[in-house]
Amino acid sequence: MSKPKPIEYADAPAEVKAVFDDIKTSRNLQDVNNFWKYLANDPKTLKRTWESVKEVMAPGALDPVVKEMVYLAVSVTNNCGYCIASHSAAAAKAGMTQEQFGELMAVVGMANETNRLVNGYRVPIDPAFEK
């Protein structure tokens, strides 16, 4: 196999087109993002991932903007450049303000710092947290 390439709608098999159509309808888009075009190389993974993302990111006990900010927090922690770009855009579209972005980054930075202080000092869990 060679380097993965995107599958465009016009060249996609029917099962891929069906997923692309559902993404475009659900999200009110003209075209799907590169993520979906690359996943389309494996139609089963495309379908499973889209259905999971659709279910997980739907409004529920958490607001969509909170879910997008959490997605962004994880992507920043993992340093996934594409994911940071796409979920920054998605969070902004869902209502995240610049001030909220600033606070989000501050929390993500602080959590990554204190996670390591805890590791290095080998802090045992307080009994109160085990209940």
Add this chain to the structure above:
Amino acid sequence: MSKPKPIEYADAPAEVKAVFDDIKTSRNLQDVNNFWKYLANDPKTLKRTWESVKEVMAPGALDPVVKEMVYLAVSVTNNCGYCIASHSAAAAKAGMTQEQFGELMAVVGMANETNRLVNGYRVPIDPAFEK
């Protein structure tokens, strides 16, 4: 040096006691958590970390419960056991329900999965996300 040990209030120097007092007052606690007792081995880091955490986690453009859930999301991604336990407790105290916890974990899991799909398929950033 030997394995880090907690510094209890009674044995702490004045500069540590001052920080412990501020933590207990700010958070309405009888005693500080193990994290602070271990950081007290380095009074400068204790003071700097507490002041940073106090500023970053204060109510602002984001609700405190959202901040705690983001902290938890990062800690889960990094697998910091102590941090997961303490910020689960803090998020619950700030109002996170069990249903919200379930959705939070679902988002964190999904983000960690799709971050790697993006890496493996070497997905280039859509021009729309670069604006």
Add this chain to the structure above:
Amino acid sequence: MSKPKPIEYADAPAEVKAVFDDIKTSRNLQDVNNFWKYLANDPKTLKRTWESVKEVMAPGALDPVVKEMVYLAVSVTNNCGYCIASHSAAAAKAGMTQEQFGELMAVVGMANETNRLVNGYRVPIDPAFEK
């Protein structure tokens, strides 16, 4: 020191040339990859790393293509762009098909997801797994 630069064969000291020759012979290549040209800045690390890689990646109880896919799985988890590109190529050369690549990415994604669900739910190890 300035930014690391590649050491080309013509400019390399004898100890580096000897390693480059062994890489080219063992892998039937006209030239070594950038990875080795950069490591050549530290001849001891070049030699130690090549000898370790040669031993570890040799056919054994695991097929070379399986070893390359595992290498790729780790590189995707760590988001090492160079390593993803080079080990995708190496796995393909060793026989990985596009369908196998798709399944590999699906497993890597799923493992990264469930690793975090385990962390967040603080799942204790079943006694059966401790034997």
Add this chain to the structure above:
Amino acid sequence: MSKPKPIEYADAPAEVKAVFDDIKTSRNLQDVNNFWKYLANDPKTLKRTWESVKEVMAPGALDPVVKEMVYLAVSVTNNCGYCIASHSAAAAKAGMTQEQFGELMAVVGMANETNRLVNGYRVPIDPAFEK
């Protein structure tokens, strides 16, 4: 909410019991592992995760033992203790020998090492890997 607790079959709602039954039948088990008992706190995530895992880990272009070894490689890279224990057991059950485990760990270790050498030396991708 308090610390997550396992949901046993006898106490589970019907939708959880249905998933537990399918896991037990598919894998020929008397009882499900702790992972599923904890996920059962969120029946939607339990169902979605089980269906995804069942699809992804099924025999396909890759042998089940290879898939389990890749799962283990990711879990070792992420240091998920529960996942290392459960997927070591699953890989062994699928046929992984002790010699294969040794070679797997050697590859995982080497990949984690060279991933960082690449990062530190800032190695650019060879044009040949971009095709």
Add this chain to the structure above:
Amino acid sequence: MSKPKPIEYADAPAEVKAVFDDIKTSRNLQDVNNFWKYLANDPKTLKRTWESVKEVMAPGALDPVVKEMVYLAVSVTNNCGYCIASHSAAAAKAGMTQEQFGELMAVVGMANETNRLVNGYRVPIDPAFEK
């Protein structure tokens, strides 16, 4: 919000200018690096981060060059491209030689490898290390 953009000195509010001035004076620079120009989008985080970095990286029980090498070791482990570039430069400026850089990378690589061997073999802590 759109993609973060750098704040140049001329366009910065007074509180940002004050931090930029302190960075330039403390480090004897004509202009601040991109890191600070981007953080300037959130003046509170800019100020808090600069004050923390200034305190932490100051000469103390550890030499500044050792601190910069440790910063680089963490950045290489996390694969933060910007951080690797900027702290390589900072370490070189503080006196790191090319030979020291080579040894540093060798240690970082080895630590990342043996960390995973420990995880995979599930090595229990020797009682002697718990004192």
Add this chain to the structure above:
Amino acid sequence: MSKPKPIEYADAPAEVKAVFDDIKTSRNLQDVNNFWKYLANDPKTLKRTWESVKEVMAPGALDPVVKEMVYLAVSVTNNCGYCIASHSAAAAKAGMTQEQFGELMAVVGMANETNRLVNGYRVPIDPAFEK
């Protein structure tokens, strides 16, 4: 295969005994640590790892205590509990003071924080760092 178990000197094959003897002599120890006893399940990996560690951690352009502190910094970043315990002990034995440990942890924490601020703000590399 079952859960990995330690190989004690008395039960070890000759090739393992030879490595154990070299570790004990080189480090002036009565017995080897658990890490080596577990690696002994794969004699080739035991031998290769020991020889690499011996070469990499030897005095050179960097002091042994600096190398141990870097090893600890990586282990803390990766949250490897065993490695944190063993390399804290090794660093202390090599001369690390409690004050140096405190500063080391402060740098590791700060680096992990700013690595993520860089990721989230998508900071481009300054041209000066590319030389």
